[in-house]
Amino acid sequence: MTNISRRGLLRTGAAAGVLAASGLPLRAQDAKRGGRLRMGLNGANTSDSWDSRTHSDIFMTSSAQGAVFDSLTQVSAEGSLVGELATDWEASSDAKTWTFNLRDGVTFHNGKPFNADDVIESLQLHVAEGSKSAAAPIVEGVEMKKTGDLQVQFTLPTGNADFPFLLSDYHLLIYPAGQIEEAIAKGIGTGLYRVQSFDPGVRFVGTRVDSHYKDGEAGWFDEIEIIAINDPSARMNALMTGQVDVINDIDFKTEPLMRQNPMIEVFEVTGNHQYTMPMLTDTAPFDDVNVRRAIKYGINREEMVQKILQGHGMVGNDHPIGPANQYYAEDLEQLAFDPDQAKYHLKQAGLDSINVELSAASTAFNGAIDAAQLAQASLGVAGINVSVIQEPADGYWSNVWLKKPWCLSYWSGRATEDWMFSSALEAGAPWNDTHWDNEQFQKWLIEARGELDSEKRAEIYRDMQKMLSEDGGYIVPMYANLTGAASTRLGHGEAIGNLFKADNNRLAERWWFTG
Amino acid sequence: MDSVARVVAQRLLLGILTLIVVSVVIFVAVNLLPGDFAQAFLGQGATEGAVNAIRRDLGLDQPLVLRYFHWLGNALTGDLGTSFAQANFSSFTGTAAENLPTVASQIAPRFANTMFLAAVTACIAVPLALTLGILAALYRNSLFDKTVNMVTLSSISSPEFFLAYILILFLAVLNPVLPSISNIYADMGLGQRLERTLLPALTLTLVVTAHMMRMTRAAIINLLASPYIEMARLKGLSPMRVVVRHALPNALAPIINVIALNLAYLITGVVVVEVVFVYPGIGQLFVDAVKNRDIPMVQACCLIFACAYILLNLLADVLSILSNPRLRHPK
Numbered sequence: 001m002t003n004i005s006r007r008g009l010l011r012t013g014a015a016a017g018v019l020a021a022s023g024l025p026l027r028a029q030d031a032k033r034g035g036r037l038r039m040g041l042n043g044a045n046t047s048d049s050w051d052s053r054t055h056s057d058i059f060m061t062s063s064a065q066g067a068v069f070d071s072l073t074q075v076s077a078e079g080s081l082v083g084e085l086a087t088d089w090e091a092s093s094d095a096k097t098w099t100f101n102l103r104d105g106v107t108f109h110n111g112k113p114f115n116a117d118d119v120i121e122s123l124q125l126h127v128a129e130g131s132k133s134a135a136a137p138i139v140e141g142v143e144m145k146k147t148g149d150l151q152v153q154f155t156l157p158t159g160n161a162d163f164p165f166l167l168s169d170y171h172l173l174i175y176p177a178g179q180i181e182e183a184i185a186k187g188i189g190t191g192l193y194r195v196q197s198f199d200p201g202v203r204f205v206g207t208r209v210d211s212h213y214k215d216g217e218a219g220w221f222d223e224i225e226i227i228a229i230n231d232p233s234a235r236m237n238a239l240m241t242g243q244v245d246v247i248n249d250i251d252f253k254t255e256p257l258m259r260q261n262p263m264i265e266v267f268e269v270t271g272n273h274q275y276t277m278p279m280l281t282d283t284a285p286f287d288d289v290n291v292r293r294a295i296k297y298g299i300n301r302e303e304m305v306q307k308i309l310q311g312h313g314m315v316g317n318d319h320p321i322g323p324a325n326q327y328y329a330e331d332l333e334q335l336a337f338d339p340d341q342a343k344y345h346l347k348q349a350g351l352d353s354i355n356v357e358l359s360a361a362s363t364a365f366n367g368a369i370d371a372a373q374l375a376q377a378s379l380g381v382a383g384i385n386v387s388v389i390q391e392p393a394d395g396y397w398s399n400v401w402l403k404k405p406w407c408l409s410y411w412s413g414r415a416t417e418d419w420m421f422s423s424a425l426e427a428g429a430p431w432n433d434t435h436w437d438n439e440q441f442q443k444w445l446i447e448a449r450g451e452l453d454s455e456k457r458a459e460i461y462r463d464m465q466k467m468l469s470e471d472g473g474y475i476v477p478m479y480a481n482l483t484g485a486a487s488t489r490l491g492h493g494e495a496i497g498n499l500f501k502a503d504n505n506r507l508a509e510r511w512w513f514t515g
Numbered sequence: 516m517d518s519v520a521r522v523v524a525q526r527l528l529l530g531i532l533t534l535i536v537v538s539v540v541i542f543v544a545v546n547l548l549p550g551d552f553a554q555a556f557l558g559q560g561a562t563e564g565a566v567n568a569i570r571r572d573l574g575l576d577q578p579l580v581l582r583y584f585h586w587l588g589n590a591l592t593g594d595l596g597t598s599f600a601q602a603n604f605s606s607f608t609g610t611a612a613e614n615l616p617t618v619a620s621q622i623a624p625r626f627a628n629t630m631f632l633a634a635v636t637a638c639i640a641v642p643l644a645l646t647l648g649i650l651a652a653l654y655r656n657s658l659f660d661k662t663v664n665m666v667t668l669s670s671i672s673s674p675e676f677f678l679a680y681i682l683i684l685f686l687a688v689l690n691p692v693l694p695s696i697s698n699i700y701a702d703m704g705l706g707q708r709l710e711r712t713l714l715p716a717l718t719l720t721l722v723v724t725a726h727m728m729r730m731t732r733a734a735i736i737n738l739l740a741s742p743y744i745e746m747a748r749l750k751g752l753s754p755m756r757v758v759v760r761h762a763l764p765n766a767l768a769p770i771i772n773v774i775a776l777n778l779a780y781l782i783t784g785v786v787v788v789e790v791v792f793v794y795p796g797i798g799q800l801f802v803d804a805v806k807n808r809d810i811p812m813v814q815a816c817c818l819i820f821a822c823a824y825i826l827l828n829l830l831a832d833v834l835s836i837l838s839n840p841r842l843r844h845p846k
Contacts, residue, residue, distance in 0.1 A: 040696075046621055046800060047598065199700060201803070202795045227698050227793070230803075233680075234696060234793050241687045241695040398566060 030491060035513040037221040037490075040235045040244035041502065044228030046201035050187040052173040053126060053133040058248060058501045061170045063204045063226050066505040068109075069173035069189030072100060072119065073164050075415065075504055077495040079324065081165050085114065085174055085190065095159035095450050102150040106213055108176045108183075109194040116146040117177040125180065126171065135171035159450030161457065162416040165326075169415070170505060192219035192509055203227045206508075220512035239264065239485055246486035246511070248501050252310040258485055265488050268481040270314045271498035272322030272413020272420075275365045275480060277358070277375070278433040279406040281473035285356065286405060289471050290349035295356075296335050297342035300378040301477045307374060308367040309480055316476030319468035320420050322413050323479070324498040327461040332469055342382035353383040359400050363393040364408035371477070372408060402433050409433060415499055417461045418449050425474065434473035441467060489515045519843065523833055530825045534818075537825075538590070541817040542583050545810055573599055586811075590818065595619045596811035598804070618815045622797060626819065628699060629789075629796035632719070633781035635712050640720040641727065641774060648731025648770075653758050655736060667725035679718045679791040686714060697792040715792040719785065723777040730773040734766035768835035775831030783820040 043057030052069070055061050065071060072086040083089075089100045106114040126133040127140055143155040156163060166172075174190060175183040182188065187195035192214060193206030204226045208219055227244060229235040232251040238244045240261060250258065250266060258264055279286040279295075286292060301315040314323070317335055321328050346354065360372035369390060376386040391400045391407075400407050414420035422429060426445060427437040441464060448460040468474055482501050486492075491514040497504025503511070553569035570576050577585075589596060595618040647667070651660045670678060687695035697711045735758060738744060747761045786798035793799075797816060804812035836842040 045803065197700070197702065199795075201800075203698060203700065227696070229696065229793050230799075231790050231793065234791055237683055237687070237695045238793070241683075241691060243694050243696050 030514070031220050031512040033220050033222065033512075035221055036223040036225065037246070037508055037511070037513075038225045038227060038244040039502070039508065040227050040229040040238045040247040042228075042230045042232075042235065042249055044201045044230060048200040049184065050195075050198075051184045052171045053135070055170060056134070058505070059226065059228055061500065061505040062502050062508065063198075063206075064187075064189075065170040065173060066502070067193040067204075067206050067224060067226075067508050068187050068191045068195055069175075070191050071168055071170070071172050071174065072102075073168040074506070075165075075168050075497065075499055077493050077497045077503060077506075077510065079326070079495075079498070081168065084168075085119070086164075086167075089164050091161070091163075091452060093452070095161045095163070095452050096156050098154045098156070098163050099147065100152050100154070100164075102152065103213060104150055106190050108190050109188045109209065110176065110179070112176045112179065114174070114176075114190055115149050116152045118174050119152050120144045120146060121177040121180065122175045123172060125175075133171055135169050138166045138169060138172065160418070161448075161450065161452050161454075162418050165416050166419070170500070193224055196223075201228055214509075218506075218509045221508065224508045226508070236485075239487070242487070245490055246484060246502075246507065248482075248484045250483045250485050252312060255310070255312075263488055264485055265490075266483070266485045267492075267496055268312055268483040269496050269498035270322070270479050270481050271324040271500075272320075272411075273480045273482065274316055274320065274322060274411050274413060274476050275308075275368075275371065275478050276316075276320075276409045276411060276433075277406065277475035277477060278401075278409055279473040279475065280435045282435045282437070283405045285349075285354060286473055288349050290345045291351075291354065292471065292473055294342045294345035294349065294354075294382065294384060295379065296475065297338045297345065298379040298382040298384050299375055299475065299477055300337040301335065302337065303378065304371055304374055304477045308371050309478060312481040312483060314479045314481075316478050317465075317469050318472055318474060318476050319465040320411055320413065320424055320474060320476065321417055321461070321465050324413065325415075325417055325420070327417050327458050329462040329465045332462070332466055335469065337378060339378075339382040342379075342384065346383060353385060355385045355387070356406060357389050357404075358386050359389045359391050359404040359407040361391040361393045361396045361400065361408075363396045364401075365410045365480070368408045375477075402431070417464075418445070421445055421464065425468070425472075436468075436472060436474065438467070438471075486511075489513055519833075519836060522836060523829075526829050526832055530829050533825055534821060535587075537821040538587060538818060539583070541814055541821070542586065543579075545813050545817070546579060546582075586814065590815075593619070595622070595815040595818075598812045599807070599809045618811050621812070622800065622815060622819070624701065625795060625797045625800045628794065629782060629785060629798065631699075631708070632712055632715055632785065632789075632794060632796060633778065635709065635716040636719040636723070636781050637778055639716060640723050640777070643720065644724045644727035644774075645731055645770070647724070648728040649735065649758055649763065651728065651732045652735035652739070652762075653754055655732070660732075663728070667728055670721040671725035675718060675722055675787045676791050678721050679715070679788060682714055682718055682721075686717075695792075697794040699795065712794075715785075715788050715794050718788050718792075719781060722784075723780060727770070727773050727777055731766070731770050734769045735762045738762045738765055764838070767838040771834045771838065772831045775827040775834075779824045779827040782823040 039062070041059045041062060044059035045057070048060050050064060050068070052064055055064060070085045072084060073081055074084040076082050083103070085103050085106065086100045087103050089098055091098050102114070102116060102119065108114060123139050123144060126135045126138075141157040145153045145155070147153045154163070160166075176188060179188070187198060192208060192212050194209055196205040196207045198204045206224045208222050212219060227238075229238055229244075229247070232249065233254070235247045235249070236251060236254055236258065239247045240258070255266065258266055279292065281287060281292070296318060305311060305313045305315055315334065317332055323330070346352070358372050358375065360368050362368055369388070372388045376388050379386050401409055411424060414423060422445065423431055425432060425434070425436045425441070427442055444460050444464050448457050451457045451460065482498060484502060490511050492503070492511045497506065553566040553575070574582065586596065598618050598621060647663050651663050654660055683695050686693045693714045694711055695714070697715050699708050699711050739762060744757060744761060747757045785796060786802060788794070789796045789798035790802060797819065800812070801816040804816065
């Protein structure tokens, strides 16, 4: 892994140019140009457009950030941050002022040369009057100054060591300044593939541009076609019959059939996508840390991974930081099913047995009701009597989640620790689904945000994960894998991105035909 | 001929009346669906404030009756509204809501695709059903008759997705002659388009053939007992000529009715087949819209389905009048 390079990159990305080679697929040496890639992806909608502010699902993120457009920075398949339209960057010591140098000689698909104006105007889109872009919190209050034709200086309201990382967000695409409306209508970017045809909710066809700054590093296909196949069986059929070369999100029930086919490779990576069981830590009986600990030991995580995810996942450790995060503390002690420990902690709370209610509905995640029943069975052994309340799926997120003392939920995770913690566990945050309010935790959160020394940050984030794992109410029984299947004619790097589906949205850019 | 025009005008008026009643039913039913667009769209982010803001933006906080007349008035002038998903996306970007694609412009290409699929299916299914029906009537109670009956009845009794997967298994997996997904596009040549459409069309053929074939058979057999058929036989005409020339014209009215009903089904009942074959028709659009509680889109689709039924039934009525001299020249 590239832990060292990732951390070294924090303060300055000056080495990004050198690192670019290692940030790319390790086997890219074998890659060669040619062929027409056909991808079958879900998440397509008739209301899709090239406006990145509306992007939320894999079909558009793969078509836009993964093919037609570029961002300032990108996360490599190995997880390190490398430059895309930016070549390198540097922060002031308080992590408030960031200077980005931009790539020279880049042109948009319509011939317009790329420069600092494009960056500023594109990022301003997200804070435009009335805009509800999900990326608004990243650029809100950021002062942007053109300090050269190919240099931009950002001044942040408060120090944020993650800023270059946040700029790799799939909403923050770079459009040509002064022509943004046209660029959104037609799909004009600086990416490897220009739009040949786009039929919202049906398909996108892109043609490789003749010359590109990523030549020799990415963009191996001559043409790509992304086909919207929302139905899982239809997606599988399409791959099995050779109508497409690669699909995402395989159906676990038919997966053994797929594995039998020698022409198909099933691939999966564990990322940050997590199924959770948040309990309100300010509501009895979950306000007692001993009760929370008893429940942590009473849940059989291994069984849940096997039965709910059919083994396509990993046990969680009751904090929201996943393997796709930079400072994921994998050396923390893993919580495991231990009825004796659970009984011990229950005793500490002064109880022999306890009755609790767990609210569940299928909308929380696939198999949520089954997961609740598994929890009921294993907790019963430890003297914790769970009654599973089946809630209606409609209105679950407004009537049950954040309201009932204990329920099921999910989080897709965030690219950075700070973003994740401040969304789900910062005191006062609207989505703080455990009502977590811990003074020390708050202090650490603020401290780490402005800390540029990555060793120190790693330590703080480790402490925060440890605290949640031991005391928190944010139960994470499992991480669900990101899955897909591809024809064996396709080649890819040794690592596959685990932040987003389809190799961090960039499959069309990174993969190639071997045959 | 005058009387025919009057009957058609009468039926047309009745059709419009039916349509208005249907529009009320659609509107009430869609609005009674549990859950609403704001919650379906926001998912986990559905806080009370956000839900209320969206409901206000989309006019969902207005009384039901007011919304109905507003919708009906617009629909009568051909304006089916803007889909919620579009309107909501526009508020995301802060752009004006004027240049958004309307429901009508989103449905049009999808509807054209569905009509294409229906046409291809009809071209296969109608002649096939008629031929099989006539032959079954001709050789009734023979082995042929029994086999045809059994096969068509079992295919109509199986769920569509099952038939679809059986066809995929035999025609796309074991003998890869046809593509398993039918993704067609605007700029595709007719030949390729037909090839891609064939598998869903065959599935639908299996579904609709039985009904039409059995009605043809029953109507003809019914007539074969009539005295004038006996006369024709006594004249020494061949059985084929008796059936085709003498029995069939008089059996047309019920057959046309059944064909019209099945054609309407080809437009409105293709949802499952379109999803299985990833065919970009109105059925898929409809499923997405229901999933997202996109009310204008659902209402527009329902209205189109209702129109298809009413118009095709009207056409069937008119055709059966024209095919029957007694109705054509009433005393």
